[in-house]
Amino acid sequence: MLDRAPQEAQQREGTRPVAFRGAGFVPGGGRASGWIALALVIALWQLAGSAGWVNPLFLPPPSAIAVAMYKLAMSGALWQHVAASVVRIGSGWLIGTVAGVIVGFAIGLSTLARAVGITFISALFPIPKIALLPLLILWLGIGEEPKIATIALGVFFSTAISVYSGVDAVPRNLIRMAQSFNVPFHAIVRRVIWPGALPSILAGFRITASVALLLVVSAEMIGAQYGIGAFVLQAGNLMQTDQLLAGVVILSLIGLAVGKAINMLEARLLHWR
Numbered sequence: 001m002l003d004r005a006p007q008e009a010q011q012r013e014g015t016r017p018v019a020f021r022g023a024g025f026v027p028g029g030g031r032a033s034g035w036i037a038l039a040l041v042i043a044l045w046q047l048a049g050s051a052g053w054v055n056p057l058f059l060p061p062p063s064a065i066a067v068a069m070y071k072l073a074m075s076g077a078l079w080q081h082v083a084a085s086v087v088r089i090g091s092g093w094l095i096g097t098v099a100g101v102i103v104g105f106a107i108g109l110s111t112l113a114r115a116v117g118i119t120f121i122s123a124l125f126p127i128p129k130i131a132l133l134p135l136l137i138l139w140l141g142i143g144e145e146p147k148i149a150t151i152a153l154g155v156f157f158s159t160a161i162s163v164y165s166g167v168d169a170v171p172r173n174l175i176r177m178a179q180s181f182n183v184p185f186h187a188i189v190r191r192v193i194w195p196g197a198l199p200s201i202l203a204g205f206r207i208t209a210s211v212a213l214l215l216v217v218s219a220e221m222i223g224a225q226y227g228i229g230a231f232v233l234q235a236g237n238l239m240q241t242d243q244l245l246a247g248v249v250i251l252s253l254i255g256l257a258v259g260k261a262i263n264m265l266e267a268r269l270l271h272w273r
Helices: 004-013 031-050 062-075 077-109 111-124 129-140 144-169 172-180 185-223 228-237 241-269
Strands: none
Touching (some): 031 062, 077 111, 077 144, 077 185, 111 144, 129 144, 129 185, 144 185, 185 241, 228 241
């Protein structure tokens, strides 16, 4: 009787329970649907090539690309090109990221650094970094240094912008609350600003990984004997489109692996999400 009393009162008043609506617009995982869509695209591509709807010289089927990748792997040329590109990407990305994080935090926390840093970043960021490669070759010589420096420059500016944007996005009331409790500056940076800026920093890592891939291909096309960019350029000049697309697929796989690594890093560092 006591349990039914509130229900009867609601029925008499014409009211009813309302479902919870505050889900927060959080999208689900949906990993299987992405792989299914990719498999369908590859199947249609293979069907178009096998049926002769597309000239294989201009767009070889996935089976021909897989055969080209297998032959390259067996000959050892694939690993030589991949190793050269991965070393350049890793070195340039690491140098540019470390410098960008330091400069980005300086701009976000210091008035003088903000006044000077934003001016230089605004002036130099729009310059295509690959256009500086001939100048870097004059400065650093012919070798790995100019290619790594080109990648580091491209990564640096994007990282610095994402870092100081993340620092600016940290709620000021949290910083004022910590200051009101006389928390030391280094503790505020470590406990308040760093966690608050971390989502923006990790989003910047995704952007800079793509920038590094673009720049390494461009730099290797201009002045490199080994690397995915040099391999793709050589295959294009010889009209070996199956090997050209094999190089593109390898770049896509490298980007996919980097994306998975950043996802794992996000899951570990942003554990409160």
